[in-house]
Amino acid sequence: MSEVRLRDRIPTLAAILVALFLFLPILIVVPMSFSTAVSFQFPPPGYSMGYYRAYFSDPTWLAPTANSFIVATATMVLTMLLSVPAAFAYVRKRFVGRTAVNLLIMLPLIVPPVVSALAFYGYLGRAGLTGTLPGMVMAHVSLAIPVSFLVLCATLKGFDRNLERAAMISGAGPVRTFFLVTMPTLRSGMVTASMFAFLASFNEAVVAIFISGRDAGTLPRKMFESIQLDADPVIAVVSTLLIGGVLLGVVVSSMPRRRSQSRTAAVSLRGPGP
Amino acid sequence: MGEAYLRLVGLRKSYDGVHNAVEEVSMDIERGEFVTFLGPSGSGKTTTLTMIAGFEDVTSGQILLDGRDLSNLRPWKRNIGMVFQNYALFPHLTVADNVAFPLRMRGWPKPERRQRVGEMLDLVGLHMFAERYPRELSGGQQQRVALARGLVFSPDVVLLDEPLGALDKNLREQMQIEIKRIHREVGITTIYVTHDQTEAMTMSDRIAVFSNGRVEQIAAPLDIYHTPATRHVAGFVGETNLMLGRVTEKEGCLQVAELGLIKVPPHRNRHEAVTEYDVIVRPEHMKVVRGSEACDLNTFEMTVETVINYGDRLTLVGSKGGLPIRVRLNSLDNLPLEGEVLVFGWCPKDTHLIPRQPAGDRSQDRSPLRTVAGALY
Numbered sequence: 001m002s003e004v005r006l007r008d009r010i011p012t013l014a015a016i017l018v019a020l021f022l023f024l025p026i027l028i029v030v031p032m033s034f035s036t037a038v039s040f041q042f043p044p045p046g047y048s049m050g051y052y053r054a055y056f057s058d059p060t061w062l063a064p065t066a067n068s069f070i071v072a073t074a075t076m077v078l079t080m081l082l083s084v085p086a087a088f089a090y091v092r093k094r095f096v097g098r099t100a101v102n103l104l105i106m107l108p109l110i111v112p113p114v115v116s117a118l119a120f121y122g123y124l125g126r127a128g129l130t131g132t133l134p135g136m137v138m139a140h141v142s143l144a145i146p147v148s149f150l151v152l153c154a155t156l157k158g159f160d161r162n163l164e165r166a167a168m169i170s171g172a173g174p175v176r177t178f179f180l181v182t183m184p185t186l187r188s189g190m191v192t193a194s195m196f197a198f199l200a201s202f203n204e205a206v207v208a209i210f211i212s213g214r215d216a217g218t219l220p221r222k223m224f225e226s227i228q229l230d231a232d233p234v235i236a237v238v239s240t241l242l243i244g245g246v247l248l249g250v251v252v253s254s255m256p257r258r259r260s261q262s263r264t265a266a267v268s269l270r271g272p273g274p
Numbered sequence: 275m276g277e278a279y280l281r282l283v284g285l286r287k288s289y290d291g292v293h294n295a296v297e298e299v300s301m302d303i304e305r306g307e308f309v310t311f312l313g314p315s316g317s318g319k320t321t322t323l324t325m326i327a328g329f330e331d332v333t334s335g336q337i338l339l340d341g342r343d344l345s346n347l348r349p350w351k352r353n354i355g356m357v358f359q360n361y362a363l364f365p366h367l368t369v370a371d372n373v374a375f376p377l378r379m380r381g382w383p384k385p386e387r388r389q390r391v392g393e394m395l396d397l398v399g400l401h402m403f404a405e406r407y408p409r410e411l412s413g414g415q416q417q418r419v420a421l422a423r424g425l426v427f428s429p430d431v432v433l434l435d436e437p438l439g440a441l442d443k444n445l446r447e448q449m450q451i452e453i454k455r456i457h458r459e460v461g462i463t464t465i466y467v468t469h470d471q472t473e474a475m476t477m478s479d480r481i482a483v484f485s486n487g488r489v490e491q492i493a494a495p496l497d498i499y500h501t502p503a504t505r506h507v508a509g510f511v512g513e514t515n516l517m518l519g520r521v522t523e524k525e526g527c528l529q530v531a532e533l534g535l536i537k538v539p540p541h542r543n544r545h546e547a548v549t550e551y552d553v554i555v556r557p558e559h560m561k562v563v564r565g566s567e568a569c570d571l572n573t574f575e576m577t578v579e580t581v582i583n584y585g586d587r588l589t590l591v592g593s594k595g596g597l598p599i600r601v602r603l604n605s606l607d608n609l610p611l612e613g614e615v616l617v618f619g620w621c622p623k624d625t626h627l628i629p630r631q632p633a634g635d636r637s638q639d640r641s642p643l644r645t646v647a648g649a650l651y
Contacts, residue, residue, distance in 0.1 A: 162362035165329055168349040169356040170423065171379035180375075184366040 026243065033236035040231055055237045064222035065238075068202055071133060071218060075140040075201035076194050083145050083193065087152035109146040116143065117210035124211055131213025139211060140201035147200050148193035155189025195249075277341065278302030279463060280326075280431060285335035287321050295321045297487035299335075303465070308457050309492075310466045312474040312510070313484030319467050322484075323433050326465065328352050339430055350379070355424035355432040355462075359439045361416045363408035369419050370395070370404040376427040394422040397456060414445045421453070425460060434466045438473065450476055471511050475499070483507045501626055505552040508628070512556065513589075515599050519553040519627070528553065528627075532595035536572040537622040550630040557589065557602040559624035562610065563617040571619035578614050 028042060033051060035044030055061050089095075090102060108116060120139040121130065129135030159182075167181040168174075183190070205220035212221050219238065226232050280303040287296040296318040303309050311319035324330045326337055328349035337344040344352055355376075363372050370391050377387045395401040398418040408416055417437055424432050434453070438446045454477050457464055468474055474481045475495045482492040483506075491503035502508035505516055519528030519536065527535050528551060536553070563573055576599060580591040590601040590610060601618055603610075610616060 160360065160362060162358045162360060163364060165327070165349070166356065166358060166362040166364070166420075166423075167375070168329075169327055169352070169354060170376035171350050171353075171427070172375075173348070173350050176379065181364055185364070187366070 026239075029236040029239040030243070032233055033240040035233055035236070037233065040233060040236070051233050051237045055234050055241075058234070061222065061234060061238070064217045064219045067133065067136075067212075067216055068219040071136045071140060071216075072198045072202040074133075074137045075144050076198040078137065078141045079144040079148050079197040079200075080190070080194055082141070083149045083152055083197075084190070086145075087149055087156055090149075091153055091156040105149050106146045108143050113204075113206040117207040120207055121210045130211045131215050133216045136208065136212055136216050136218065137201075139207050140204060143204060143207065144197040144200035148197045151193040151196055152189060155186055155193075159186060191253075277338075279305035279307075279340055281336070281338040282322070282326070283336040283338065285322060285325060285337070286333045287318075287325060287330060288333045294333075294487050296325070299484075299487075299489055301482060301489060301492055303463060305463055306461045308454075308464045308466065308477060308479045310468060310474040310478040310481045311484055312468060312471060312481050314469055314510070317484035318487040319482075319484040320435060321487075323435055323465060323467050326431070327354060327356055327433055353427070353430050355427065355429035357417070357420045357424045357432070357434045357437045359436040361408070361413075361420045361440075363416055363419055363423070365408055368405050368407055369400065369411070372408065372419055373422045373426050375423060380427060390426060391422075394426045397425075397459065398422045398452075413441050414449060417441065417449060418452070421456065425456070425462065429462070431463045431465065434464065436468055437466075438468075438470075446473075453477065475511070481511075483510060485510075499556075502554065503628065505554070505628060508552070508554045508626075513600055513602075515555045515557060515560070517553040517555075517597060518630075519551045521549045521551075532597040533572070533574050536625070537570075538625045538627060539623050548629040552628040552630060554626040554628065555620050555624060557600040558604070559620045560599070560601040560618055561620065562601070562603065562608075563619040564608075571621055572625075573617055573619035575615060575617050578610050578612055578616060581610060581612050 031044055031047075032040060032042060034047045034049065035041060036046035036048045036050065037044055086105065090098065090105075116139075120135075124130045124135045124139065127135075129138065163181055163185060164177050167177040172180060202218075203220065204218075205224055208218045208221040209224060212218055217225075223235050223238060226235055282299055282301050282303075285296055285299040286294055288294045299318065299322050301309075311322065313319045321330065325332050326344075328344065328347060332345050335345075339352075364375065367375065370388075373391045373394050374387050377390060382390070391404070392401065395404055398421055400415060400418055400422070403411060403415065403419075408419065411419065420437070424434075437453070438449050441449060450473060453466075457477075466473075466477065478495055480492055481495055481498050483490045483498065485504075485506050491498060491507045493501075493503075498507060498511050502511065508514045508516060517530045517532065519530050519538070522529045522535065524535065526537060526540065528538050530536050530553060538551075538553070563571060574594055576592040576594050578590050578592050582589040582591065586604075588603040588606065588609075590603065592599055592601075599618070
């Protein structure tokens with residue numbers, strides 16, 4: 001009897017181990033962010049909030065943080081404006097060159113980031129856009145589109161078109177059908193796609209290092225520079241804040257709520273829906 | 275006037291310009307009538323329904339509703355209700371909001387909307403589920419919501435596209451009764467698409483049997499059953515014994531290869547040119563002949579190969595000269611055994627004859643006799 005129980009628990013145990021394997025190395029930055037040491041040291045010799053104070057008062061950290069949020073938000077909006085119509089066209093229409101278009105959209109995902117970075121460096125440099133926020137947004141949009149396009153296509157393929165027919169026969173024209181039925185039904189997929197687009201930009205380091213320059217430097221670039229120069233434990237603070245932000249986001253979006261939409265949104269974050 | 279309420283005039287639909295999904299469909303439907311489109315998949319019944327709804331353009335022909343032509347009206351302008359096989363309820367709206375949707379689109383004020391939705395939910399017996407979401411309901415309940423949504427705005431016509439296809443057998447029967455009751459109460463013109471002959475028989479005022487993009491016959495269920503217009507209709511509605519009968523010199527008799535000479539009733543529209551008939555005898559008209567009552571019956575001797583016991587009735591399956599024959603027995607007395615040789619017979623008046631098209635038209639189906647009968651067997 002107990003043997004059977006033990007065998008039943010092996011998958012759970014394995015899952016916990018894998019989770020720890022993935023999570024522990026990341027978690028190590030948390031104690032280090034509260035450290036009193038002048039550089040990375042584990043375990044920390046003492047604890048203080050000093051580096052948090054440093055982060056929140058140092059403009060060389062705050063400016064890249066602001067840049068990151070600006071670039072990521074703009075990237076998210078632009079990406080959605082471009083990839084939503086693209087996904088609709090790709091999933092619903094049959095046209096010449098459909099497969100080629102799909103391949104082209106997926107290209108930024110296949111090309112090594114360094115190659116893309118180099119290409120952007122040459123291309124945007126000629127246009128005088130290196131070191132500017134619009135230049136960063138352009139580069140990040142092209143990297144984010146394939147990610148959100150993939151998510152949107154998967155969502156759209158699972159969409160039951162009879163819902164739109166039902167709306168139309170109920171008296172809704174194409175516009176009202178789209179905004180009252182199609183969009184709300186696809187909401188969870190849209191939210192996921194936007195989030196991926198945001199993160200594709202927010203987490204991106206290679207292109208940022210190549211083209212963002214001093215003025216448009218983003219957080220990942222600043223962190224990379226910082227660890228090369230002085231191994232400043234402020235990086236640990238930034239990392240901890242990022243981990244905290246992501247965890248908060250996931251917890252909030254998985255919280256069961258009365259409204260059905262938020263529930264389906266949470267489901268789609270955890271895995272494919274029904 | 276005297277014109278029918280909904281008229282389909284020479285409807286044709288081709289998706290590729292070469293093949294016709296619907297060849298030619300014409301029919302008149304009266305106000306308040308319950309008409310079923312019955313046919314196998316690919317017979318054009320759903321395409322016809324889709325054209326009435328307006329989701330597909332009409333390649334040629336007209337759809338006239340109360341005298342006005344619908345062909346160029348978009349679906350949202352047609353004032354037609356529809357119920358889909360997979361329900362197609364809006365997942366982000368509650369049951370009440372789903373039912374209210376068509377009223378919202380028509381700009382009904384909120385209080386009237388709420389009252390009307392309440393009435394509809396009462397009609398389908400779901401008033402206590404108003405605030406639930408569709409996924410919290412069972413299949414049958416979801417279908418009722420879809421029905422309420424299709425009827426709430428008092429459409430001119432309601433279309434039901436295999437609405438019970440996804441339900442299990444018991445629920446299906448229950449919903450048949452339910453839909454029939456609602457149709458009686460609301461009195462709305464209804465078109466019901468199904469491939470289930472039982473559904474068609476039990477619910478319809480008239481059945482239109484579809485085949486290869488055409489309507490083979492449109493008539494009341496019992497007329498379809500007793501006097502099918504084609505052997506395809508006979509084969510699709512109910513069980514059938516189908517034979518080929520040739521005209522002989524003997525008046526009132528036909529020659530059937532497997533059974534010999536049979537007596538047939540005088541055929542109303544006997545035509546000189548017709549030399550062959552499809553002879554149809556329903557299994558329930560066949561009986562076991564014991565003793566000497568055989569004088570007026572067409573009789574034959576057959577070995578019982580299979581006995582199918584349904585509990586309240588029996589079906590005996592055998593074959594005579596390669597022709598499969600089914601006999602339905604409603605009495606379980608004298609239970610026949612498999613392997614037993616019995617004399618069977620049927621009354622000549624229970625024979626239904628369909629004239630065969632003159633030769634030349636028949637090249638495409640060599641042996642329809644065997645194929646249809648074989649499919650049934």
